[in-house]
Amino acid sequence: MGFLHTWLPYILAGIAVGGQYALIAIGYTMVYGILRLINFAHGDVFMWSGLIMVYMITVLPLWLSIILVIIFAIVLGTTIEKVAYRPLRSAPRMSIMISAIGVSYLLQNFALYITGGLTKTYPSINWLQKTVTIGSATTKMVTLITPVLTIILVVLLVMLIKYTKIGMAMRAVSRDFETSSLMGIDINRVITVTFVIGCALAAIGSVLYFSNYTGINPMSGAMPGLKAFVAAVFGGIGSVPGAVVGAFVIGVCENLIKGAGWTTFSDAFTFVLLIIILMVKPTGIFGEKNIDKV
Amino acid sequence: MEVRLNNKTKAALSAIAVALFLIFVFLGDKFIPAGSTWKMLITVIEKGSIYALVAASMNLLNGFTGLFSLGQAGFMLIGAYSYAIFTIPAGSHEKVYQYFDGGIIKWSLVEILEGKIGILGHYIGMFIPMLGAGLFVAVIAYLIGIPVLRLKSDYLAIATLGFAEIIRAFFQWNTLGPVTNGSNVLRKYTTYGNAVFPVLIGGISIALILLLINSTYGRAFKAIRDDEIAAEAMGINLFKHKEISFVISSFFAGISGALLAMFQTTINATPFNTVMTYEILLIVVIGGIGSITGSVIGAFLFTAASEWWLRGLDSGRWLGISSSLMRPGFRKVVFAVLIMLIVLFYAQGIMGSKEFSWDRFLTWWKRLPSNLKAWPERHRAKSEARKEARAVKAAAKAKAKEAKADNEARKASGKALFTPLPMSDHVIVFEKEGK
Numbered sequence: 001m002g003f004l005h006t007w008l009p010y011i012l013a014g015i016a017v018g019g020q021y022a023l024i025a026i027g028y029t030m031v032y033g034i035l036r037l038i039n040f041a042h043g044d045v046f047m048w049s050g051l052i053m054v055y056m057i058t059v060l061p062l063w064l065s066i067i068l069v070i071i072f073a074i075v076l077g078t079t080i081e082k083v084a085y086r087p088l089r090s091a092p093r094m095s096i097m098i099s100a101i102g103v104s105y106l107l108q109n110f111a112l113y114i115t116g117g118l119t120k121t122y123p124s125i126n127w128l129q130k131t132v133t134i135g136s137a138t139t140k141m142v143t144l145i146t147p148v149l150t151i152i153l154v155v156l157l158v159m160l161i162k163y164t165k166i167g168m169a170m171r172a173v174s175r176d177f178e179t180s181s182l183m184g185i186d187i188n189r190v191i192t193v194t195f196v197i198g199c200a201l202a203a204i205g206s207v208l209y210f211s212n213y214t215g216i217n218p219m220s221g222a223m224p225g226l227k228a229f230v231a232a233v234f235g236g237i238g239s240v241p242g243a244v245v246g247a248f249v250i251g252v253c254e255n256l257i258k259g260a261g262w263t264t265f266s267d268a269f270t271f272v273l274l275i276i277i278l279m280v281k282p283t284g285i286f287g288e289k290n291i292d293k294v
Numbered sequence: 295m296e297v298r299l300n301n302k303t304k305a306a307l308s309a310i311a312v313a314l315f316l317i318f319v320f321l322g323d324k325f326i327p328a329g330s331t332w333k334m335l336i337t338v339i340e341k342g343s344i345y346a347l348v349a350a351s352m353n354l355l356n357g358f359t360g361l362f363s364l365g366q367a368g369f370m371l372i373g374a375y376s377y378a379i380f381t382i383p384a385g386s387h388e389k390v391y392q393y394f395d396g397g398i399i400k401w402s403l404v405e406i407l408e409g410k411i412g413i414l415g416h417y418i419g420m421f422i423p424m425l426g427a428g429l430f431v432a433v434i435a436y437l438i439g440i441p442v443l444r445l446k447s448d449y450l451a452i453a454t455l456g457f458a459e460i461i462r463a464f465f466q467w468n469t470l471g472p473v474t475n476g477s478n479v480l481r482k483y484t485t486y487g488n489a490v491f492p493v494l495i496g497g498i499s500i501a502l503i504l505l506l507i508n509s510t511y512g513r514a515f516k517a518i519r520d521d522e523i524a525a526e527a528m529g530i531n532l533f534k535h536k537e538i539s540f541v542i543s544s545f546f547a548g549i550s551g552a553l554l555a556m557f558q559t560t561i562n563a564t565p566f567n568t569v570m571t572y573e574i575l576l577i578v579v580i581g582g583i584g585s586i587t588g589s590v591i592g593a594f595l596f597t598a599a600s601e602w603w604l605r606g607l608d609s610g611r612w613l614g615i616s617s618s619l620m621r622p623g624f625r626k627v628v629f630a631v632l633i634m635l636i637v638l639f640y641a642q643g644i645m646g647s648k649e650f651s652w653d654r655f656l657t658w659w660k661r662l663p664s665n666l667k668a669w670p671e672r673h674r675a676k677s678e679a680r681k682e683a684r685a686v687k688a689a690a691k692a693k694a695k696e697a698k699a700d701n702e703a704r705k706a707s708g709k710a711l712f713t714p715l716p717m718s719d720h721v722i723v724f725e726k727e728g729k
Contacts, residue, residue, distance in 0.1 A: 038448050101572050102637045106630035113623030268463040271456025
């Protein structure tokens with residue numbers, strides 16, 4: 001009991017942040033599954049949805065701004081795909097990755113310009129900020145809502161992928177790009193839908209994440225983005241449930257490390273985990289084996 | 295018109311060009327008064343040559359060995375710190391390490407050697423920590439390479455990025471404070487006196503990289519880049535060669551880190567983050583992946599644009615245009631847009647995968663007047679060809695549209711989409727035997 005008493009607050013915080021990472025990680029894992037591209041700009045889309053919320057809330061009611069933020073993230077994500085990734089579809093993989101890095105650089109610099117480099121405070125959403133006491137831990141409502149909401153969204157997403165026509169198309173495209181296009185699947189539509197889902201979830205994630213960590217600056221998307229990517233790799237890239245499991249593992253471990261007083265290394269841990277998983281099981285926990293053929 | 299020089303002339307030309315450039319930088323740094331606009335040129339050359347070195351080292355990995363590594367900033371960080379720690383004068387330790395009781399290392403290599411053998415010792419004292427920084431980074435890179443280099447393209451990118459972040463966290467760790475000063479800045483260490491120093495060191499290092507690329511090792515690297523499996527079948531030890539490339543690249547990244555520390559006069563671990571790696575990568579892309587010349591040109595253009603030419607965009611006036619849009623940060627936005635345009639529409643960069651050669655340069659120079667004269671004609675021909683292509687495309691589109699409309703109309707009226715062939719044409723009726 002003593003153990004739980006001390007560590008419960010950290011575990012709760014870890015589960016919450018894990019849920020938020022999971023919502024970002026889905027965007028990475030789906031895009032990677034289909035395009036074989038690490039979408040470096042995804043973390044910045046996440047940061048931008050947070051920034052837009054900061055500006056939107058000053059003039060609009062809360063519910064409307066949340067909806068608009070989600071729409072904004074979708075528009076931003078699909079535009080990036082159309083402008084920066086689609087023209088390079090047949091180019092070598094390195095150039096499309098460089099393009100993604102370029103977009104990330106652009107989004108960060110544009111945010112730097114808009115904010116003037118200052119850290120903005122995320123608007124506090126009252127019902128998310130309410131304090132709740134569970135056992136030994138006092139925490140915010142958002143900590144409890146995040147995992148529940150994450151699980152609901154993920155179940156919906158998995159059902160979408162399993163039982164709808166577009167979901168079947170997605171699975172087909174992720175299995176074999178060329179063959180599925182020969183079978184009459186509109187590849188561009190599938191990719192757009194992937195980006196729509198990924199960005200919408202990232203926007204929801206940003207609302208939850210920044211309600212918890214209220215300071216937001218142009219670089220605040222980079223770290224969560226990288227961690228979410230590691231989560232996606234950990235779970236087996238291309239697999240949605242895998243990404244969610246990975247995100248929860250990373251979130252909880254990171255907070256336990258913080259609790260042990262090693263805050264400097266809480267970020268580093270993520271990458272240690274990445275390297276270990278890549279060494280031991282490069283395909284991740286839920287990933288499928290992939291053999292290179294000549 | 296093709297110019298062909300013999301090797302002796304080429305070497306002489308290169309030597310003269312290098313000497314003139316070094317003299318220009320030396321005198322420029324000495325005699326141009328601080329605060330003059332032209333002093334910016336010297337600053338750009340200083341910083342540009344440091345970035346040129348790190349860009350060339352990254353190009354060795356990304357462009358010549360085909361390893362998409364994003365750890366360069368981390369290696370620079372180690373280099374910068376290893377240099378700075380050993381050259382802080384003994385008298386300044388109390389001030390620099392004010393939170394850590396003056397640190398553990400209470401001496402400076404520069405001072406010790408200077409006391410023994412005078413001014414020569416001063417330079418040797420600077421050179422040894424710099425070389426040591428490079429070697430230390432190489433050792434770290436060797437250890438990191440053992441697990442990481444077995445990974446494939448994008449996993450390698452993420453893993454090296456991860457290691458760079460771990461290194462950064464490590465140097466900011468408070469427990470190591472007596473050595474690294476924790477998250478506080480390191481300052482007051484010995485720096486160079488004239489801008490010619492980084493140019494010289496950078497130049498020598500880049501020359502070494504070029505020699506490596508032109509050696510048998512370089513050819514093995516290129517083979518690995520072009521096709522790993524084929525390279526392995528040709529008897530190239532994949533892991534060994536990747537490790538060599540990684541270690542050497544990191545060695546030079548460490549040297550450039552030490553130079554950057556000298557250039558900045560104070561260092562801190564925070565700016566050595568992913569953005570810095572991205573900037574180095576973008577320099578490589580602008581110059582052309584697979585061209586060392588390109589990386590050098592890219593580095594100078596990048597620093598000139600960001601430090602000098604586009605400065606006005608931040609302060610409200612640029613090229614005589616003033617606008618309220620131009621406030622701090624605007625420069626970087628314009629810059630990022632330019633880079634995106636290069637990445638999307640000019641993917642091969644300035645040099646593609648070509649290197650500088652006197653033959654090509656002189657040929658180009660001789661043909662320049664005639665090329666300029668022919669330019670309007672060529673431009674007209676090009677635009678006409680483009681117009682034609684557009685017309686052909688439009689016609690094809692119109693035809694497709696017509697066909698689609700026709701199909702729709704047929705569908706609506708209940709007619710068959712295709713006119714079926716008469717029965718007798720495709721069904722062969724065999725007559726029964728015996729009738």
